[in-house]
Amino acid sequence: MSNEIPPQGRRDFLKKGTLAAVAFSAGASVSQGQEPAPEATGPGVPKKPLPPTVEHKHSHVEAEYDGFSRYQPSRGHDPDSDYYLGKLVPGFRKPADGPAPITTPDLEKLPFKMVDGVKEFHVSAEEVSREFLPGYHMNVYGYNGSLPGPLIEINQGDRIRILVTNNLSEATNFHMHGFEMPVQYDGAAEMTQNPIKPGKTFKYEFDVHEEGTFFYHSHVAMQEAMGMVGPIVVHPAKPFDPPVDRDFMLVFQNFFILPNQTVSDSWSMDWNWHTINGRSGPYTTPCVVKHGERVRVRLIDFSPMQHHPIHMHGHTFWVTAHEGARAPKTAWIPRNTELVAVAQASEFEFIANNPGDWQFHCHMVHHMMNHMTRQNGPRIRQNVSVDHYMENLDVRPTVTVTKTGRGTAPPGYPQKMQGMEMSMEFMKKVWQPREMKGMREAAPMSMKGLMTSMRVLPDDLFHRVMETDEKIEKGSIFAEIVNRFGNPADYKKTPPGMMEKMMMHEGHS
Numbered sequence: 001m002s003n004e005i006p007p008q009g010r011r012d013f014l015k016k017g018t019l020a021a022v023a024f025s026a027g028a029s030v031s032q033g034q035e036p037a038p039e040a041t042g043p044g045v046p047k048k049p050l051p052p053t054v055e056h057k058h059s060h061v062e063a064e065y066d067g068f069s070r071y072q073p074s075r076g077h078d079p080d081s082d083y084y085l086g087k088l089v090p091g092f093r094k095p096a097d098g099p100a101p102i103t104t105p106d107l108e109k110l111p112f113k114m115v116d117g118v119k120e121f122h123v124s125a126e127e128v129s130r131e132f133l134p135g136y137h138m139n140v141y142g143y144n145g146s147l148p149g150p151l152i153e154i155n156q157g158d159r160i161r162i163l164v165t166n167n168l169s170e171a172t173n174f175h176m177h178g179f180e181m182p183v184q185y186d187g188a189a190e191m192t193q194n195p196i197k198p199g200k201t202f203k204y205e206f207d208v209h210e211e212g213t214f215f216y217h218s219h220v221a222m223q224e225a226m227g228m229v230g231p232i233v234v235h236p237a238k239p240f241d242p243p244v245d246r247d248f249m250l251v252f253q254n255f256f257i258l259p260n261q262t263v264s265d266s267w268s269m270d271w272n273w274h275t276i277n278g279r280s281g282p283y284t285t286p287c288v289v290k291h292g293e294r295v296r297v298r299l300i301d302f303s304p305m306q307h308h309p310i311h312m313h314g315h316t317f318w319v320t321a322h323e324g325a326r327a328p329k330t331a332w333i334p335r336n337t338e339l340v341a342v343a344q345a346s347e348f349e350f351i352a353n354n355p356g357d358w359q360f361h362c363h364m365v366h367h368m369m370n371h372m373t374r375q376n377g378p379r380i381r382q383n384v385s386v387d388h389y390m391e392n393l394d395v396r397p398t399v400t401v402t403k404t405g406r407g408t409a410p411p412g413y414p415q416k417m418q419g420m421e422m423s424m425e426f427m428k429k430v431w432q433p434r435e436m437k438g439m440r441e442a443a444p445m446s447m448k449g450l451m452t453s454m455r456v457l458p459d460d461l462f463h464r465v466m467e468t469d470e471k472i473e474k475g476s477i478f479a480e481i482v483n484r485f486g487n488p489a490d491y492k493k494t495p496p497g498m499m500e501k502m503m504m505h506e507g508h509s
Contacts, residue, residue: 047063048064048067050069050071051071051072051485054291054458057459060094061091063292065083065089066081066083066084067081068083068084068085068086068089068351070292071292072354073314073354086294086318087318087332089242089294089351090243090294091243091244091294091295092245092292092293092294093243093245094243097243098239099235100244100247101247102151102247102248102249102298103248103287104248104249105284105435106279106285107249107251108146108151109150109153110149110150110151110153115161117159118161118205119159119160120161120162121160121161121163122162122165123143123144123216123230124143125141125143125166125174125196125218126143126145126168127139127141127142127169128140128142128143128145128147128227130142130147130275130278132273132275133370134283134425134430135423135425137262138255138263138264139262140226140264141168141223141227143230147278148231148278148302149231151230151232151233152216153233154208154233154234155208155234156208156209156211156235156236157207157208157209159206159207159208160204160206161203161204161205162176162204162205163203163204164196164202164203165199165200166198166199166200166201167199169198171195171198172195172218172220172223172228173187173188173195173196173219174187174196174216174217174219175188175217175218175219176204176214176215176216176232177343178214178323179206180209180210182206185206187204189219189220211237211325212233212234212323212324212325212345213231213233213298213345213347214234214323214345215230215251215345217230222266222267224302225266227264229253229302230251231251233249233298236326242294244293244295244296244349245290245293245294246287246289246295247295248287248295248297249277250297251276252276252299252302252308253278253302254303254304254306254367255272256272256273257272257273257371259371266304269305271303271306272371273370274362274369274370276452280448280449281361281444281448281449281451281452282430282445282447282448283429284447284453285435286433286436286454286455287360287453287455289352289454289456289462290352290456290459291352291456291457291459292351292353293351293352294349294350294351295454296320296349297317297347299340299345299348300323300344300345301340301341301342301343301345303342304342306342306367307339307340307341308339308362308364308367309337309338309362309363310339310340310346310361310363311360311361312348312358312359312360313358313454314354314358314454315351315352315353316334316335316336316350317335317338317348317349319334319338319348320347320348321346321347322345322347323344323345326347337363352454354456355458355485356456356478357439357440357443357454357478357481358453358454359446359447359451360454361449361451362449362451364450366449367449367450368448368450369448369449422444431444434465435466437464437465437472437477438461438465438472438473438475438476438480439453439455439475439477440475441474441475441493441494457477457481458484461477474494475494479491479493
């Protein structure tokens with residue numbers, strides 16, 4: 001009996017043996033906890049499955065573009081693709097719907113009226129009392145009762161008339177930063193026009209040919225340091241592609257205000273109060289978007305002399321424009337941290353594909369605190385209650401000042417973050433905006449200075465937070481996102497009474 005396998009049988013044997021080997025190899029990989037090797041990229045690559053809690057309801061756009069998913073963190077298959085990191089992935093808004101409304105948390109929009117075919121705005125330069133934090137009212141300069149001034153929103157091709165009235169006790173002027181207008185309207189102090197004296201009004205009128213993110217401000221240096229700025233958005237005559245679903249405007253500013261003062265020291269070379277649209281964290285109102293939307297953030301740095309490395313957690317964004325103009329798509333840069341310099345504006349765009357409450361903040365450590373200043377008086381006494389001598393101010397215990405840590409004790413301020421107290425009234429104001437509904441109870445503890453949050457919520461949770469008056473328990477929306485998109489077994493809620501204990505025992509800045 002011959003052991004030789006006939007040619008046809010040999011082919012069948014090798015074919016079956018190869019398939020068996022592949023099957024065994026794949027089975028072994030899976031059994032060892034390894035995923036089978038992915039297929040080569042290309043038209044045949046399977047699309048990512050939607051997260052089980054997501055339903056794609058928009059027939060005019062896709063859930064995935066070349067490996068980039070609008071519903072879960074992803075990159076895409078090809079860095080040269082138009083859709084890599086969501087670069088040109090459209091939002092849900094259709095181009096025919098026009099530009100998305102500009103959202104300016106904690107700021108108003110300046111109204112206008114049409115007069116002889118011209119959009120006419122009235123601006124008042126004046127002293128302003130602005131509540132940086134609940135109960136902390138600061139005396140600053142601003143416009144129309146606001147710091148920063150209200151948003152001016154116009155269209156490319158508009159003819160505008162801005163009547164600026166000076167209600168300050170000193171002369172001022174008015175410069176529209178970045179506009180190419182007739183020179184007599186430039187507002188560059190005495191170089192182009194006479195100062196606007198107290199009680200007087202000056203008219204600016206010209207045609208707008210720019211588009212993008214701009215701002216108006218006094219061109220008196222010390223008045224700038226006192227806060228005199230306001231944002232301007234010019235919508236393009238030809239809508240940008242792809243359109244965005246949400247469009248936010250944020251103005252970052254710095255001030256130096258001593259603990260016993262409410263007026264900024266405009267001569268200072270350092271800064272201890274930091275505001276976004278006139279408020280400091282945790283009093284900054286979060287930006288709230290729907291899961292899968294395309295989002296734009298316009299960010300203006302009007303600090304006297306400090307740049308801001310702006311970082312957003314949980315997402316990678318494209319830098320699509322600066323204060324000069326929108327950049328060609330070939331010049332867009334993907335980042336999660338962008339350095340925005342003094343008197344500059346940057347625009348970020350991204351697909352909100354990672355649900356959660358994400359910090360969005362300056363990354364300079366001194367800008368992630370409130371009221372950071374040298375400590376004097378009772379606060380520098382280590383581990384000593386001052387209640388017993390505050391009742392008798394004629395008695396002063398001796399003070400030992402040290403910058404050296406003892407054992408496991410931190411060396412004191414700023415590590416102990418001693419200072420402003422979060423009273424119950426303080427916290428009620430922090431939680432008042434509907435945009436805060438359902439965030440973790442301890443969230444305000446992490447938000448200070450130039451810090452806000454970008455909340456990415458599924459449709460139903462967005463509806464509950466932003467469109468109903470439902471009473472929502474603190475932490476419940478966040479916990480639901482963890483349940484749907486995270487690992488609930490690894491999540492722990494804020495310990496009961498944590499905020500109350502903090503407010504009772506030690507104030508935090």
